[in-house]
Amino acid sequence: MKIIESSKIKEKAYIEKLENGLNIIIIPKPHTKKKYVIWGTHFGSIDNRFIMPKTREEVFIPDGVAHFLEHKMFEQPNGTNSLDTLMALGIDANAYTTNDHTAYLFECTEHFEEGLDELMNYVQHPYFTDENVEKEKGIIGQEIKMYDDDPGWQLYMNALDCMYKENPIKIDIAGTIESINKINPDILYKCYNTFYHPSNMTMVVCGNFEPQKLLEKIKKYLEPKENQGDIKRIYTSKEEKINKSEKIVQMEVSTPIFMMGYKDVENNQESKVKKHIAIEIILNMLIGKSSKLYKELYEEGLLVTQPDFDYEFNTQYAHILISGTTKNPKKVVEKITQKAELMKQKDLCKEEFERARKKLYGDYVIEYNSVANIARMFLADSMKQINSFDYIEEFDTVTKEYTQNILKEVFKKENQILSIVEPNK
Amino acid sequence: MNYQKQEIKQGITLHEIYTQKYKTNLSAIFLATPLKKENVTLNALLTAVLRRGSKNIPSQDLISQKLEMMYGASFDCGVEKTGDNHIIKFYLETLSEEFLPSSEDILKEAIEILTDIVFNPLIEENSFKKEYVEGEKQNLKQIIQAKIDNKAKYAYDRCIEEMFKNKPYGLYKYGYIEDLEKITPEQLYNYYKDLINNCKIDIFYSGTVNKDKLKEIIEKNENIQKLDSRKPEYVINNETTELVEQKEPKIVNESMQILQGKLVLGLNINETAENSRFMASVYNAILGGGANSKLFQNVREKQSLAYTASSRYIRAKNCIFINCGIEIQNYEKALNTIKEQLEDIKNENFTQQDIDNSKELILASVEAITEEQDTEITYYYGQELADRFVSLEEYMNKIKTVTKEQVVNLAQTVNINTIYFLKD
Numbered sequence: 065m066k067i068i069e070s071s072k073i074k075e076k077a078y079i080e081k082l083e084n085g086l087n088i089i090i091i092p093k094p095h096t097k098k099k100y101v102i103w104g105t106h107f108g109s110i111d112n113r114f115i116m117p118k119t120r121e122e123v124f125i126p127d128g129v130a131h132f133l134e135h136k137m138f139e140q141p142n143g144t145n146s147l148d149t150l151m152a153l154g155i156d157a158n159a160y161t162t163n164d165h166t167a168y169l170f171e172c173t174e175h176f177e178e179g180l181d182e183l184m185n186y187v188q189h190p191y192f193t194d195e196n197v198e199k200e201k202g203i204i205g206q207e208i209k210m211y212d213d214d215p216g217w218q219l220y221m222n223a224l225d226c227m228y229k230e231n232p233i234k235i236d237i238a239g240t241i242e243s244i245n246k247i248n249p250d251i252l253y254k255c256y257n258t259f260y261h262p263s264n265m266t267m268v269v270c271g272n273f274e275p276q277k278l279l280e281k282i283k284k285y286l287e288p289k290e291n292q293g294d295i296k297r298i299y300t301s302k303e304e305k306i307n308k309s310e311k312i313v314q315m316e317v318s319t320p321i322f323m324m325g326y327k328d329v330e331n332n333q334e335s336k337v338k339k340h341i342a343i344e345i346i347l348n349m350l351i352g353k354s355s356k357l358y359k360e361l362y363e364e365g366l367l368v369t370q371p372d373f374d375y376e377f378n379t380q381y382a383h384i385l386i387s388g389t390t391k392n393p394k395k396v397v398e399k400i401t402q403k404a405e406l407m408k409q410k411d412l413c414k415e416e417f418e419r420a421r422k423k424l425y426g427d428y429v430i431e432y433n434s435v436a437n438i439a440r441m442f443l444a445d446s447m448k449q450i451n452s453f454d455y456i457e458e459f460d461t462v463t464k465e466y467t468q469n470i471l472k473e474v475f476k477k478e479n480q481i482l483s484i485v486e487p488n489k
Numbered sequence: 490m491n492y493q494k495q496e497i498k499q500g501i502t503l504h505e506i507y508t509q510k511y512k513t514n515l516s517a518i519f520l521a522t523p524l525k526k527e528n529v530t531l532n533a534l535l536t537a538v539l540r541r542g543s544k545n546i547p548s549q550d551l552i553s554q555k556l557e558m559m560y561g562a563s564f565d566c567g568v569e570k571t572g573d574n575h576i577i578k579f580y581l582e583t584l585s586e587e588f589l590p591s592s593e594d595i596l597k598e599a600i601e602i603l604t605d606i607v608f609n610p611l612i613e614e615n616s617f618k619k620e621y622v623e624g625e626k627q628n629l630k631q632i633i634q635a636k637i638d639n640k641a642k643y644a645y646d647r648c649i650e651e652m653f654k655n656k657p658y659g660l661y662k663y664g665y666i667e668d669l670e671k672i673t674p675e676q677l678y679n680y681y682k683d684l685i686n687n688c689k690i691d692i693f694y695s696g697t698v699n700k701d702k703l704k705e706i707i708e709k710n711e712n713i714q715k716l717d718s719r720k721p722e723y724v725i726n727n728e729t730t731e732l733v734e735q736k737e738p739k740i741v742n743e744s745m746q747i748l749q750g751k752l753v754l755g756l757n758i759n760e761t762a763e764n765s766r767f768m769a770s771v772y773n774a775i776l777g778g779g780a781n782s783k784l785f786q787n788v789r790e791k792q793s794l795a796y797t798a799s800s801r802y803i804r805a806k807n808c809i810f811i812n813c814g815i816e817i818q819n820y821e822k823a824l825n826t827i828k829e830q831l832e833d834i835k836n837e838n839f840t841q842q843d844i845d846n847s848k849e850l851i852l853a854s855v856e857a858i859t860e861e862q863d864t865e866i867t868y869y870y871g872q873e874l875a876d877r878f879v880s881l882e883e884y885m886n887k888i889k890t891v892t893k894e895q896v897v898n899l900a901q902t903v904n905i906n907t908i909y910f911l912k913d
Binding site: 203 | 548556582590636637639640745747789794848849857860862
């Protein structure tokens, strides 16, 4: 196995790419009792149009299929449900779907091997029938309605709607009541057969393991599968401009919430990690807990807690999001925009830059406190062809000058959007 | 065992947890005081004002700057209800020294900052800084109003309020706007002095630093030195102390502009035998603990009525809450299905397998307590407040010995107290 190491945080990762294409990452954690495994396929809500490698058939699927498939994977032909089987062993099992991947996971302290056997068994054996697909529509329908009532989620979806015109990232991961109604076993099998091939999957395991031994066990539970060629994914064309600058809706909330964003071009370069670090430094300097602007807005009573911020990216999209709760969203957004413009005009303050760097370094190290965090981070990063240790290792290469350039390149006023959810009138 | 505690002074306890599992040191200070209507708002406001600055670091941004320079050390605080106590919690997390790029003694500094915020506040003319108090009153008002924002949480809070109407546990942890408006900076400071001199204080440390070093840091800390011993007033809650009188279920409906209905049932357990909580834990796991539970299987999987269907056991109040998100017109159907599950357990209509599965689930969650720093601290603090110390090992052993008969007997004492429904 290939070993990569981060000496700064004293962690190692063992990596192996099997002949069938499955990517395996094992991160040993000798002091923990908890074990965590996550098996992900590079299939998320944005992969809604593709060409099946074997039949060359082009498929265009309804919204919400990746997530629907995730729900249905647990059901087994013998009438059992793998979620129940795992839970009965005291294993906390779950699954989730994002824009770019679907993951099946569990954590446990005991019965790891039985759990691994069950996990690998159910992910390799789909069982979809008209009846079990129909039944799931009621459950997912309630999940969709739960999100419909969630102001934070609506705020985020509207921000994406402002940013993109056609990019499938703007589609709700769970789909809509109407779109999931179109889902049937045939669609699910087509997606399963295309995307749940080992060559499109990564497994990450974290806990007290001997990597080589664990690798042998994983191989034992893998079933032979014919090799398949590359999956051709058809995405919408690159969008240089934002879709619209603003979207405001009313919901049952006590105080307005806002999400402002800067649309970036996709982030798929060599230096994507470096760019990500620089953007996080900028965001901390701009509106982080110790920033002058946060102090000012807090003292004016315009912010009660510091805004959340994030840079989301993959090969198809990239954008910065800043969100918070405030009595006066327009004013807060104006102030943040002004400050960003001001920062672009002058050299970044050395002291603030250093402070943001130190804080960020601590944040990255703290990620390694929990096996669950580590495994999820390695999986999500691997979907973007990133090795998670790079955030620690490349840290020192992010200079003030580089950060300054990224600031000018990404925080463009013409690429700015604003989503607001305000109380019902 | 990696946990030990010692009384520094009467009413002030130091708890130490030594562990190699993390890359961080976590220090915490908890102040406990009985939940009272006249105090909840004061406690919530006080927490917010203390956070704004101490005598040595007089503003929030200076605190943040200092912490960020310590490689992203982070401070957090808040209020919680634990049984009939209102707990004010302060946390400070720092990287362990071995992961710092340079060698610095940040733990000592971190504990100084933490104790400074709690015990050495910024005082001007025998009062808290007026500007901070006024600002935080506005913020707290917004936080109290934000109660409606998360619908599932709102429905749960409302069910508790109705179930414990006019009782301490029914109070809202952030307090009340009508009380908030009346608070003055002087009054808040007087309240603080009284609180800090009389409340139960628990100081926690979790991390890798050696015992002697921690001892030295604590002993030399001036903020701790100047505290007096006290006979703290607080409420001991556990399964033996809580009994709710049984009556017909109280039915509460409330409307909001929403698409999904939230159904919450409050159940009381009328059993106060010592150790009945282990049976109650197993009962709760069978009812709504995980994917195998009766609620998940019947409300969600068999009838497709919900995405969320679960229950939780609140030991300190000897009660259970059931939560479901459902289609509004399915109220009757969902309620009947839930009632059937309660009857099923009473009538022994479940298997040994259900018990075994539930025990596995509980045992795994107990095992996981030591895998997260703040969870481990919270566990030991819960033991402290319940006045019953049970080690994790003993806890697991007691769960293992629970029998089907015990669960069925306990089920006979479970009654629906409140049915709360949030609809359109």
